Amino acid sequence: MVKGNKYGTHRVIEPKGTLPQPAFKISNEMTIYDNEILIDVDYLNIDSASFTQLKEEAGGDIEKIKTRILEIVQERGKMQNPVTGSGGMLIGRVEKIGEDLKNKIELNVGDKIATLVSLSLTPLKIESIMEINPDIDRVEIEGKAILFESGIYAKLPEDMENTLALAALDVAGAPAQVKNLVNEGDTVLILGATGKSGLMCSYMAKKMVGKKGKVIGQARNESRSKFLRGTNFCHEIIIANVLNPTNVLEETLKANGGNEVDITINCLSIPNSELSSILPVRDGGIVYFFSMATSFTKAALGAEGIGKDVTMIIGNGYTKDHAQITLDLLRESNTLRTIFEEKYI
């Protein structure tokens, strides 16, 4: 066989010149190129926005959802919801590794992996759908998929349930980025500290700032605050309304001896929290937006409007070794693992 493009453009059928994700149709021919990996798929984890849409369209009828999934994959060569544009991830076993990759990657035939690139760009062929579990957006199938050379994945660990690993991998980018951004002695504000990525980020930030630093976690009410206090992941906890930037600023200053923080990490899932993220940060500090509800223009104009010279970073779902870094947190902290087992699987 021959070598394909690192990003999979050799499989784009239409429109030409685009990458596999924005493409309408890609080739799901299952003969692999020398720099591709063939996966024998067990499950698709459809992303939540997509699955909700499919359920509504089918009026909750599981058989109709099955038919629709088969249609989509037939038409596009990938499981990309035409309405939401989103995909999800998959779990399967490595069936074949292209010649070019064999000695370059730490993966063997038979390894169980989760793909960390979206299903919206992954060539997929479904033989049959065995079962759908609508409670956790999971589709059990018989089928194959292909990973491109640039495709990222995680080996599923032996020491934890697949579902636990998946719940953590879903937000893997966030704590890995915190590890890179936060330095010893920093003061860090975590907005949305009680959520899935917020907990991970708080824990990682506390590790990174060391004894001289401080992690301030924001919770939206007394009961959430109490829960967060129980984890011991933050040095200080504030209760503040993230839609009220002045409130967030004042509570942060109170918790930090009147000083602004070095870094804000926004882990919220609601819109209009840009100014609440920017306002408490010192000039020269960093605002890291992990929230997918962030508005680019609101952040850009917001910082200008208050004359804040801060570096604002778009949360990248991928960082080197992010899967490993994140799974290790679950191994390290029983508290974190227990919360994830109770709340997210």
Add this chain to the structure above:
Amino acid sequence: MVKGNKYGTHRVIEPKGTLPQPAFKISNEMTIYDNEILIDVDYLNIDSASFTQLKEEAGGDIEKIKTRILEIVQERGKMQNPVTGSGGMLIGRVEKIGEDLKNKIELNVGDKIATLVSLSLTPLKIESIMEINPDIDRVEIEGKAILFESGIYAKLPEDMENTLALAALDVAGAPAQVKNLVNEGDTVLILGATGKSGLMCSYMAKKMVGKKGKVIGQARNESRSKFLRGTNFCHEIIIANVLNPTNVLEETLKANGGNEVDITINCLSIPNSELSSILPVRDGGIVYFFSMATSFTKAALGAEGIGKDVTMIIGNGYTKDHAQITLDLLRESNTLRTIFEEKYI
């Protein structure tokens, strides 16, 4: 008098708790607080989106536009277009400086300044509108305005036309950020290098990378490329379609000996160029989005989809000393100044 809030929240009338920009109504009472500056306003430069809307609403009738501007300022205490939400900037002379600021800022009564924060958050009172020049969105008024302690401004220089200074200040954030981001020896790709901010960024990037670095400017066609070549602001010029990421990648690799670049600066004004910005950058590199047409989610999911570990930065309109840095470029380069005089005033 007393000291007001640094960001002007003491003037917010409704809704309480918000900052002056998102607020519906702020106080334009012209007695200043100790940390405010009173400005005798000469001109309002209404931002282009807002002025276009006002013109359309008034069917092009100048008198109707005047009435509408007076109504808006009467109702809101600031010139914030209710439809577009945007403002603009103003030019005027410093009339009074609050006690608290007198020895802290390099500004004297009588200095001619341009405010660099939006009119959408600036307390304004209009006595009368003398003239409107619809060609350059300029409104000559008799009136007063107030700058908060956090409000940024630029002294208008004696050695250039106000209009020239304004044209440069409009994109001041971009070259100032390039100065911070780009290091000696870097290879930098500028998307939209032939536009207003693109030219500034190319010139600044070439200064920063020195003899060992390389600046690659993207132009969309042969005539633009020829124009850019004439400036000598870039080491290499590529003609590429920014809506086709593969095309941008291939042309960049050709211009850079097969290597990815260290930094992309996106100075485009059109949407859907996120992947074209991300794809040509090496792992560990930087993507700086100055374009207001950037989509946060397309950038975040785009980088994840191709497994790129890059730092993506949201262009902040404000950076320390950005006005000075940018005006100095016009003084330094006759080529840049001539282009700005011919094209942008």
